[in-house]
Amino acid sequence: MPIESLFIILAYLVGSLSGALIVSKIMGIPDPRTQGSGNPGATNVLRHGGKKAAVITLCLDVFKGVVAVLGAKFGAASDLILAGVTLAVFLGHLYPIFFKFRGGKGVATACGALLVLVWPVGLAALVTWLIMALLFRYSSLAAILAAILTPGYMFWFSGVWEYVFVSFIISALLIWRHRSNIRNLLIGKEDKISS
Numbered sequence: 721m722p723i724e725s726l727f728i729i730l731a732y733l734v735g736s737l738s739g740a741l742i743v744s745k746i747m748g749i750p751d752p753r754t755q756g757s758g759n760p761g762a763t764n765v766l767r768h769g770g771k772k773a774a775v776i777t778l779c780l781d782v783f784k785g786v787v788a789v790l791g792a793k794f795g796a797a798s799d800l801i802l803a804g805v806t807l808a809v810f811l812g813h814l815y816p817i818f819f820k821f822r823g824g825k826g827v828a829t830a831c832g833a834l835l836v837l838v839w840p841v842g843l844a845a846l847v848t849w850l851i852m853a854l855l856f857r858y859s860s861l862a863a864i865l866a867a868i869l870t871p872g873y874m875f876w877f878s879g880v881w882e883y884v885f886v887s888f889i890i891s892a893l894l895i896w897r898h899r900s901n902i903r904n905l906l907i908g909k910e911d912k913i914s915s
Contacts, residue, residue, distance in 0.1 A: 724795060724797045724798065725801070731791075731809040735809035735816070736813070740752045740764070741753075743780065747773050749769035749773055750768055752769070755767070759824055761777070761824035766913075781824070783832060784812075785829040788833060789802065789836040799880050803885070806837050806886055807890065825897040826894060834870070841870065841887070848866040852865050852866070860902075861901075861905060864894070864895055864901070868891065
C-alpha cells in the first residue's frame with residue numbers, strides 16, 4: 721500500500737469523530753440521535769441543545785473536514801489521493817466506525833473539506849447554503865440546492881476530474897441522506913431553522 725494511502729484511512733477515522741455526540745456528552749444535553757430528526761448534526765443539536773451547542777458542533781464538523789484535507793495537502797498527496805481523502809472524511813461522518821456507522825448528513829464536513837481542497841468551490845457552496853437558508857429558512861433545502869450546484873462549481877473552478885467525480889459522489893450522497901427532508905418539504909412538514 722502506498723504511504724499516501726494512509727491519508728485516506730486517517731481521513732475516515734477523523735470523519736468518524738462526531739461533533740454532535742462529543743458536544744452532547746460534554747454539555748450534558750440529550751443524544752441528538754434520540755431527539756427530533758435523529759440526525760447527529762448541528763441543526764438537530766440547535767433544536768434540542770441550543771445555539772451554543774449547535775455552533776460548537778458545526779465548528780467541529782467543519783474542522784475535521786479542514787484537518788483531513790489540509791493534512792493530505794501538507795503531505796504533498798496527489799490529486800487522486802486528495803479526492804480520496806475528501807470522500808473518506810465525508811464518509812466517516814456519514815458512517816462513523818466509532819458510533820456503529822450511524823452518522824450525520826455531512827454538510828458541514830463536506831464544506832470544510834471542499835474549502836481546503838478548492839477554496840472557491842467550498843466558498844460557493846457555503847454562500848449558496850447561506851442565501852437559500854436566509855431566503856427560505858430551511859436548512860435541508862439549502863443543503864440540497866448547494867449539493868446540486870457543487871459539481872458544477874467544481875468543474876468551473878478546478879477542472880480536475882478526480883475532484884469533479886468525487887464532488888458528484890458527495891452531492892449524490894448528500895441528497896440521498898436528505899430524502900426524508902425532501903418528503904417533508906413536499907408535504908409541508910419540514911421544520912424551519914427558526915423553529
